[in-house]
Amino acid sequence: MKPERIPPAPLVRIRRLARTYPASSGPVAALRGVDLDLAEGTRLAVMGRSGSGKSTLLDVLAGLEPPDGGEVHVAGHDLGHLSRRERDLYRRRVVGYVWQQFEVGILPGLTVFQNVLAPQLAGGRSRGDRRRTATVLLQALRLGGRLEARPSELTPIEARRLAVAVALANGPRLLLLDEITAGLDRVAARGLLDDLDGLVGRTRTAVVLVTHDARLCDHVDRVLVLRDGMVLADVASSAAIP
């Protein structure tokens, strides 16, 4: 009998994820029973109205918020049962995050080059490795000429590129981008995503992109639509492109 081929485990496996926040008027459910599978190298766009739970989903995947219910497994880590140290290691080795207010992830006192070095200081990588990684990332994101610039000297698009480079500094297997193209015109947004594709395509990094712009769906493989904390649709990008 021909042995049955077992498909590889997905990088991200979410089952019945729930997340609730306390409020004076009673608990507010940000996520209610979300299911999701995401393989390595997959690019997923998460869409939905404001307050639909997109950023909360990213926070849970980033290990910043613990799930209240359900299961979340990312690269073999059960995010509901991580110790403090394991959570630190998870954030360092598995995920990279560009927050919605991308400036908050950039250290204002450091140069562009040092900003990409800073997240790597927690790991045990050599000095040469760290510098090489930073240089490659910044070159690929068109910041090779701004290595010694301060973040305050960067243009908005350059600052976004820097935020992406910082998020990729530790070679994450899952990259989370929260409305990274908000406020950019279409050409600039596409340029940024093109450069990003070039970087993550080689490493098979999975990308979760929160966006309100359906025209950017040609940069992703799937689209997940959330409404009131629940999955409304999970479709291939071709079906979602207007």
Place this chain on the structure above:
Amino acid sequence: MVMDPPPRRSGDGPTRAGTAAAGTAVRPGGHVRDRPAAGGPRDARGASGIARRRWRPGPAGLSRSGLGWGQVRRWPGRSLALWLCLTTTFVLGGALPLVATSTSRTALAETLARSAGLTVEQKVAGPDAFGAFRRVVDGQVRATLGDRLAPGAAYGRLGPLELATVNGHPRPARPGRPRLEATSFAPPSPADGASDAAEQDAAGGDARIAMSGADARRLGLQVGDDLCLAPVAGGATWCARLGGLHGGRGGPEGLTQPARGTAGLTMPLADLFQLARLAPGGTVVAGLTYRLDPAHAAELPPGRLAGEIDRLVAALEAAGRRVPSSPAAALARFEAEQRATSAWLRTLTALVVLEGLVASLGVANRLLDGWRAQAAVLRARGWGWRQVWQVELTTLGWIFAGAVAAALPLDGALSGAAGAIPRPRSDGSPELVGGISVPLVGLAVTLVTASALGALSAPARPLRPRSRPAPGERGRLASAVLGLPGIAVLIPSLLRGSGAAADPWGSLAPVAGALLVGIAMAYPPARLRHSGHDPAAVLARGQVRSRPLQHMGVTLVLMLATATIVLAAPAAAAASIASSRAARAMDVEAAGTCLGATVMAWTGLAVHVRRTGERRRREYAGLAGHGLGEGQVRRSLALERRWTWWCGLGGGSLLGLALEASHLPGAAMPPWSAVGFAVAALCVLAAGAAGGARLADREPARIDPLTAGAISDEA
């Protein structure tokens, strides 16, 4: 989706950037910004300048220790404030115990020099008995006290005598005419005394005596007069020639000063015993004197030494000897005075070290606040709390090391100037290191603990603007508040000298200070309580009620500084009129402590004022749209500050007066001068605080709703 490498655009950097990042000399990116335009002014620098630029190393890297040093450079004002607080604490904390030890040593030497020696007397019948008495007592003294009592003079006394004839003419007794007492001083050792007597006998009895010029004038005698003496009790006369006059009464060192109305004359020991044999049952009173040797006597605490001497005196008296004078009483008196001075100095040290500790903790927290936002981002990117802590430790460590490096020579110089370190010996160094180690260890432990708690509670997500203190900040504050009582008890016990008793006031003072601060915080002034609907007062009242801890640290600093000034003022005021070197050193140090306490209070206040100013403007920025004006923000801030200052100054004055009343080291100044000095010093403190606040909070009270709650690069 196809992932092609991104197209290279002009201006993004040449292709050799990757090589450069690997550590070669070419700058990555080769940015055109650094290349001077041809024909421009930079051409004048020549080819060498261009060559240097070509070999410029790659972009500056980063390490965790470098990140720590970066915080120091990024916040120079806060770093300088912390360095100033630490240095002042180390200098004062090191110098005060040193001066206390030195003062005690100098005062002991002065006491030993001034105090009467030990005198032992016994009646003896002849030179042999005299020698035996001397040997026995010497042995007893040496056995009990060793080298601490050095042998002085040995003498014999005989009297009263009267003048029978002068140059062969009878001298009838007349009322008011002084009687005579003969004294003989023996050579240093008993063997010498015996040979001296033998020589006198061999000389053929041409006896000569001497007396003071004043006594000779009173008796109408001149050098060369032949005198015949007879015991008052009756007996044969003994004749001798007045061979010389001397200046003082009572022989060398005034050891055997004759009684009032009696004239003294000195003669060889053999003549004295010959004269004694003429009197019926006449005996000579033999005496021995001993002086405390400062070099050896200081080895024992004065109280214990006094006890040893008392034991010796009791043994001598039990053996039938008389002890007319003893240094034990003076030593016991010195011990009591020294205990009071020592307790006062310990309390002063505890106050100033504690003030330094609270001020340093507050300023260090302020310095680390700048790093806290970055730490939160790095925690979110996977940094562990230990790595965040390491950066904080590096930041604090640089400043700490700088403060120690500055404090050690400063301490040595100040202590040397105050006479605390003996010159030219350098044996003050161990004491200096010992003195400075207490505040050094206390501050290091507190800062390390506080930074560890801060790092542990650092949030692992980028900080968003918030008006309330973050958990990390609260953690540090809680650690400081919880740690104070323990440190308050610890410091005085560490500063306790080996010979001094415990001083409960030194331990209770900081606790009392913390209680006073708590009471003051619980009862804000009437201006805030009954402010009605004045927006400025409403805002200030809201801050005081909702966050009472935010002013606690600076109020405690101000309170401790005020108490220090009140406690040190009497001694500092007496610095110019101090009689002894020891007292002057202590008074100068007290004045230095007043100055140091003031500087630390100013620094702490300035940092606090700037911090609250920035925070309030950020918090109130959104209220501009509701009509809150700049003037009202300013007035609200002023109300909060005024309340802090009154709490600190009032509570500190009460605490200082209570401590002063309990210690009263017997200052030589009249009270009004001390009060005047204290009031003047407090005025300087208050005026400096007000001026510092104005300088530190020089930002205009501009409130802009567009920047409300924004996290900006505060650098």
